[in-house]
Amino acid sequence: MAYTKRFDGRKFDEMREIRTEVGVIPNADGSAMFSFGDTIAIAAVYGPKPLHPQHLQNPQKGIIRCVYDMLSFSVTQRKKPGPSRRSQEISKVTEWALSPIIEIDEFPNTVVDVHIMITQANASTRCAGINAACMALAQAGIPMSEMVSAVSIGKVDDKIVVDLIKEEEDYEDGEGATDMPMAFLSRSGKISLLQLDGKTSPEKLKEAIEAGEKACIRIHEEQVKALKKIKEEN
Amino acid sequence: MEVSNLTKKRIIDYMKEGKRFDNRELLEYRDIKIELGVSKNAEGSARVKLGDTEVIAGVKLEIGEPYTDHPDAGTLITTVEFLPLSSERFEPGPPRIDAIETARIVDRGVRESGFIDFEKLCVKKGEKVWTIFLDIYSLNDAGNLIDAACLAAVCALKDAVFPKYNEKEERIEYGEFTTKKLPLTDATPITMTFHKIDDTLLLDPAREEEDASEARLSIAVSKNKEARVNAIQKGEGTAFDKKEIFRIIDNAVKKSSEIGGIIDDSVKAREKAKKA
Secondary structure, three states: OOOOOOOOOOOOOOOOOEEEEEOOOOOOOEEEEEEEOOEEEEEEEEEEEEOOOHHHOOOOOOEEEEEEEEOOOOOOOOOOOOOOHHHHHHHHHHHHHHHHHEOOOOOOOEEEEEEEEEEEOOOOHHHHHHHHHHHHHHHOOOOEOOOEEEEEEEEEOOEEEEOOOHHHHOOOOOOOEEEEEEEEEOOOOOEEEEEEEEEEOHHHHHHHHHHHHHHHHHHHHHHHHHHHHHHHHO | OOOOHHHHHHHHHHHHOOOOOOOOOOOOOOOEEEEEOOOOOOOEEEEEEEOOEEEEEEEEEEEEOOOOOOOOOOEEEEEEEOOHHHOOOOOOOOOOHHHHHHHHHHHHHHHHHOOEOHHHHEEEOOOEEEEEEEEEEEEEOOOOHHHHHHHHHHHHHHHOEEEEEEOOOOEEEEEEEEEEEOOEOOOOOEEEEEEEEOOEEEEOOOHHHHHHOOEEEEEEEEEEOEEEEEEEEEEOOOOEOHHHHHHHHHHHHHHHHHHHHHHHHHHHHHHHHHHO
16 A cells, blocks of 8 residues: 555645744743644753853853653653663754754853753654754844754655654555654754654655755744744733 | 864865875775674674774674564664773763764664564564674774774674574573574665765764764665665764755765675675685
């Protein structure tokens, strides 16, 4: 059976409903929620603040530190609380995805802490996390050269699909499923996150990157809209 | 990030003229030396050298329980340790993020390519399957441990045979080997890590080049008739242009055949040595 119709009836290039909210954690210097359909990520930013332990400080510039994790009950099979190899890797790639946009050279010896928590998961959690984190950084007033938006592009059987869901990730017929999370910067159009799991021809991979670029432009608009809204309210 | 600014500047100046400290082309690997069967008690093993960089990988097999979602498939557990003996940068203790990430890059290439036929590792559906422990250690870090680890992993798997299994007592007779190889396919995953230094792309960085690297992209390619990309991981906090990524994809496909040939040669050499 070829994959001709998506499980949830979306068009192949259609994202799930995007929901955003800025300022979800009043204690934080900046915070935001970003959701693709059933996937919900919240992010909180604290800093720039003096970095402890001191030996981690960089006297030439501030640094960014990310922690990504999932609530134990955010997935169908309970996730053991605490960091796993997976969550440590995602924390690191998230940090790398955000690094090119933040300009904290003027804040030596400090750290900007970004905490991302997935409260409900249905694929694309790292992308939702990055999108929320970028909004939280903006709300915190961290100097940024541009914004970043992330999306997961899938190849399900031989179809390129935008913003795939768990069912599509687990698709096993035909060519199976390939998951390609990626992040694009809003001004330069550069790519700050790219991962791939699965099986794809080089040509389809390029096609997926093009589709990701388009989707990220849309996501960026949503992020900006949410930030403008909170600005007007205050 | 331990390279001095002066060295980094010199590396960039050289790159601008398309040159490297050791006279290599930008996309040229150091001498790749592979030796299979380097540890007698392991089910499979390999030692890989990329110039002065050296890693050793071993395969051990155990009987374990399958995962509930794949009751008829064997399992694979990949571990990478960066040993303190291999560089003064590494400290004792549990694997840190660099080693964890490397293990996950190795694992993804092997798993996603379909290189291992996991269903042939089933002993009794839902109860007993073979578990492959793929452990990789650094012996000398002179840059590019990721690619060295991936190469060693694939070679150790190609070298591996099943241990004797006593069906009556349901236990493995460790130390006694059969001649039966692991169920592998032709889709050998080759992982290559491209580094970006000041808008130039290069492969197989030496230690100081890797320190100067602003971003990297690891890409696993397998060829079973046609080329397939099986895994990608972008690392470090600098972004890539779309054009650069497309260039990497094209070059990775080309380069993978070259490295695949070197692996084939070392497998043949091992087979010949076994017969002799």
